[in-house]
Amino acid sequence: xxxxxxxxxxxxxxxxxxxxxxxxxxxxxxxxxxxxxxxxxxxxxxxxxxxxxxxxxxxxxxxxxxxxxxxxxxxxxxxxxxxxxxxxxxxxxxxxxxxxxxxxxxxxxxxxxxxxxxxxxxxxxxxxxxxxxxxxxxxxxxxxxxxxxxxxxxxxxxxxxxxxxxxxxxxxxxxxxxxxxxxxxxxxxxxxxxxxxxxxxxxxxxxxxxxxxxxxxxxxxxxxxxxxxxxxxxxxxxxxxxxxxxxxxxxxxxxxxxxxxxxxxxxxxxxxxxxxxxxxxxxxxxxxxxxxxxxxxxxxxxxxxxxxxxxxxxxxxxxxxxxxxxxxxxxxxxx
Numbered sequence: 001x002x003x004x005x006x007x008x009x010x011x012x013x014x015x016x017x018x019x020x021x022x023x024x025x026x027x028x029x030x031x032x033x034x035x036x037x038x039x040x041x042x043x044x045x046x047x048x049x050x051x052x053x054x055x056x057x058x059x060x061x062x063x064x065x066x067x068x069x070x071x072x073x074x075x076x077x078x079x080x081x082x083x084x085x086x087x088x089x090x091x092x093x094x095x096x097x098x099x100x101x102x103x104x105x106x107x108x109x110x111x112x113x114x115x116x117x118x119x120x121x122x123x124x125x126x127x128x129x130x131x132x133x134x135x136x137x138x139x140x141x142x143x144x145x146x147x148x149x150x151x152x153x154x155x156x157x158x159x160x161x162x163x164x165x166x167x168x169x170x171x172x173x174x175x176x177x178x179x180x181x182x183x184x185x186x187x188x189x190x191x192x193x194x195x196x197x198x199x200x201x202x203x204x205x206x207x208x209x210x211x212x213x214x215x216x217x218x219x220x221x222x223x224x225x226x227x228x229x230x231x232x233x234x235x236x237x238x239x240x241x242x243x244x245x246x247x248x249x250x251x252x253x254x255x256x257x258x259x260x261x262x263x264x265x266x267x268x269x270x271x272x273x274x275x276x277x278x279x280x281x282x283x284x285x286x287x288x289x290x291x292x293x294x295x296x297x298x299x300x301x302x303x304x305x306x307x308x309x310x311x312x313x314x315x316x317x318x319x320x321x322x323x324x325x326x327x328x329x330x331x332x333x334x335x
Contacts, residue, residue, distance in 0.1 A: 014094035019071025022063040027053025031097040034061040037106020038237045047309035066236020079239035082250035085115040103127035117254045127264040129304045132280040136251035152197035159241040168203045174226035179208025186301035187214045189270040262290040264319040268300025
């Protein structure tokens, strides 16, 4: 596991035209922009920042709009995917870079792919962790994915009503986060309990494990995440879910589009999106014709770059090293 020191990174905020984005950077060289998911932070990339910097890259991890020290606009429409992609483009320009490699995990994955579709002049390559690329279309995601919950309510629908999830989370933010991180990790997903479905009258946290933290998450790590959300609340992150059915409209000009930039996918065999979207992963060489490698890490849960930092770092560096046009054979490996 890579060492991380807060003293070795630089914090700054950059203007986006509609607000500000807080970022953490380390190193110099070609820009690699790291985009987190829910419920996370720039800190989710703590194991990647020093390794990328040591390899000669300018590694930049942002707080997505609604999180941390970035702007948290009140309007729900501010969290549409086109707005978040525009934030990524604004960060690249504010840092004075001609282009960037963008890498996203969880919600950061579709934000990264939308950035590449909407701003191809800025994003020269795309890495997707956990959530594979799906060509945009008109379908509403809440309706398309609801059948995954069977007779219960899928978590995407549970998050739709403003204030509903907040009422569950706010009384004990740290406890809710601990349960969510453990439930979606390999340790939790290996139990067979489905944390993504909510029976009538229940809460999400009713299905979260209550034992010790997973080995990859220390008490200090949890303290950092909890302090961020205790300060900001979780509405900013939840608002992304509340705008997700508008993604097809924001990406209307790209319905059915393939992602042509050089790309990478990393998932885990115990990660729910890998299990839900196996057909998409199998078809990535068609929908992402620039795909250089697709990896599914054996026994890995949802928090890919935190659960398996050494393997993730090796795969990222191998991929980044191939972006100069050498070794462009397609790869698909199960580690």
